[in-house]
Amino acid sequence: MLQVAFGQSKYFSDNLKQNVERGIRQKLRRGEWLTKAPFGYVNNVKTRNIEPDKLKSRLVVRAFKEFATGKHCYESISQFLAEHGVVTRNGTPLSKCAVSAMLCNRAYLGFVKHHGEWYDGTFAPILSPTLFEAVQKVLKTRQKPRKSKIAHPFHFLGFARCGECGSMFTAQYSTNRFGAKYSYYRCTKKFGVCGQLYLQEHALATQLKTLLQSVSLPREEILKMESKINEWENKNISSRGSDVQNLKDKIRGNQEKLDKLVSIYLDGDIERKIYLERKDLLMREKASLLESERGFGQQRKNWVEPLRSFVLSLKECADLEKSENYLEWKTFF
Ligand SMILES: [Zn+2]
Incomplete structure (x- = not known):
């Protein structure tokens, strides 16, 4: 008897699981948001979907616009949001992590997330794809540590190739006989034999200036x-x-x-x-x-x-x- 009961409860729980899964799939098919609305949206009980919150969605747009200028870090965006009353449950400004998650949240494009995968949603997006992509671009440049700027104050490092052999240029410091430090550039000669000599920064600058002059117009x-x-x-x-x-x-x-x-x-x-x-x-x-x-x-x-x-x-x-x-x-x- 007991076994039958167990068997039945297993049957019920399997059934329940299947029903829940079916419900989720149906909601996904209808493009409905599945859980609590992300920041910027509110749940609408009637439509069983989410919709942009009038005020909060504008804050999302403002935050994205600010970040897209490239003048911000996560902290300053978190500060900006805090000034407009967007804080954690404890009343502290959002963490860097939360800001970074917000800046790449595809829900603002009108997508629905389920098990780490995004689907088309039917609710109104908060952001234009143009603004969203502009922010992704800024985020991408942030990901790369810009060590070249700190470690090497060489102005022209990492953008020129040797005209003779095609290897990248590298830069070095040297001191002249009067003890003055100067920077110079040279071919890395990665591709083998190359007859190019050293080039001082001002000499490289002169070459670049000639190039600038050749394309500039009155x-x-x-x-x-x-x-x-x-x-x-x-x-x-x-x-x-x-x-x-x-x-x-x-x-x-x-x-x-x-x-x-x-x-x-x-x-x-x-x-x-x-x-x-x-x-x-x-x-x-x-x-x-x-x-x-x-x-x-x-x-x-x-x-x-x-x-x-x-x-x-x-x-x-x-x-x-x-x-x-x-x-x-x-x-x-
Ligand atoms: Zn070379």
């Missing part, structure tokens, strides 16, 4: 280019149809890739870690594509912005040539 030429761009832009508004089609193809291609990825994962052909990484990239790409599709009406032609920024860089170049700020030169090159 101001009136730049102005002419800018007005030409405006003209092209106006003419090209009519040919937008094909771009929309192009975008549609890309969106379809992205969906096909996603489907294929899921199917090879289900076949057991790739590891879960790789699957999750690729899926994350594809889903974010999809969000960005859908964003540009939505914004197409107002958006300027996709080539206009790159061309404009190119002309802007010519302008910048003309200014740089006059300055002697080597770090700015390096960034520009």
Whole structure:
């Protein structure tokens, strides 16, 4: 008798587990958030989903915008949030860890998380993919320890290759016969024989200046280019149809890739870690594509912005040539 009872309770608990799993799958299929709303959202009992909290969602946007400027660290964002009343249960500012988790939380893109995997949600996203990706870019540069800046105050380290053999350049200090310290650069000769000699920093700077001069243009030429761009832009508004089609193809291609990825994962052909990484990239790409599709009406032609920024860089170049700020030169090159 007892055995039967045990057997039954095992049956019930298995059944319960299956039901819960089924419930979760159904919620996922409907794009509903599964647990307590993440910061910035509130749970809506009626829709059984989450929705942006009016005030808190604006704080999320502000925090992302601030961080995207690149002028912040986790602490200053935590400070910023604390000033607006966002603190831990104990009343202390959020930890660095919490801030870093918030800055890459895909829930703000409208995705749902379950067992470490992200799915499409049906609730309103708080952030535009553009802003989200801008923050991811800043986060990525933060991940790399920038030891070169601290350990080597060489202005042109790590960006030039030898023109003769293609090896990277390295920098060293030396002292001249008057006891003055100076920095010089040389080919690492990693690829074997190379006849290049040492190059002092000012000599390298002179070469760079020549390069700057060769691409910089007089101001009136730049102005002419800018007005030409405006003209092209106006003419090209009519040919937008094909771009929309192009975008549609890309969106379809992205969906096909996603489907294929899921199917090879289900076949057991790739590891879960790789699957999750690729899926994350594809889903974010999809969000960005859908964003540009939505914004197409107002958006300027996709080539206009790159061309404009190119002309802007010519302008910048003309200014740089006059300055002697080597770090700015390096960034520009
Ligand atoms: Zn070389």
